Amino acid sequence: MPYYDDELDAVLRALADPTRRAVVERLARSPAVVSDLAAPFAMALPSLLQHLRVLENAGVVTSEKHGRVRTVSLRPGALDVLHLWLGEQRTPAEHQADRLGIHLARTIDEGPTT
């Protein structure tokens, strides 16, 4: 699945940086204008804009300009590709633990059989 791989690669490269993760964490609460995003970081605006470009190219964020103000949002479902990949990496032991958990939950729901 080359498209899926490229998308996953771009998302992981984008997230493998603490500043970009901090931006994602902030945007998960609500969209924000660039100047507000820049405020908590001790970095020049061009550096932050460069990080935002990496996030936007990876499809993690989207942005819209109204007049002189650019608003950045987390793209809905942006991290789904990573969720999906992580789910596929569950080991047989973890799958077995899942099945045991489901079995126990059902047993508890049904109550004692005596």
Place this chain on the structure above:
Amino acid sequence: MPYYDDELDAVLRALADPTRRAVVERLARSPAVVSDLAAPFAMALPSLLQHLRVLENAGVVTSEKHGRVRTVSLRPGALDVLHLWLGEQRTPAEHQADRLGIHLARTIDEGPTT
């Protein structure tokens, strides 16, 4: 949470490479010896060993040497830190969709109220 951040950073940097992801995908099925891991990759063994070191330093894999044979395994729970972080990045809209889903599931379970 500096420890959590460092762990997350190491895991993401480790996974932001297609060869290392392919190794993780292979190890999710079962542990493997280094020579078997090397087989599908058109790369020199030292390069693969370097990738394995990155994965091991990030706590994603563990390895054990018996005689001349080194067996590599996915560390159980190695990717939990990433699962946790992804869960925290759910947007308010996604949380609302979750709540709607739970409400609908309950409504369906309870059946019609008339």
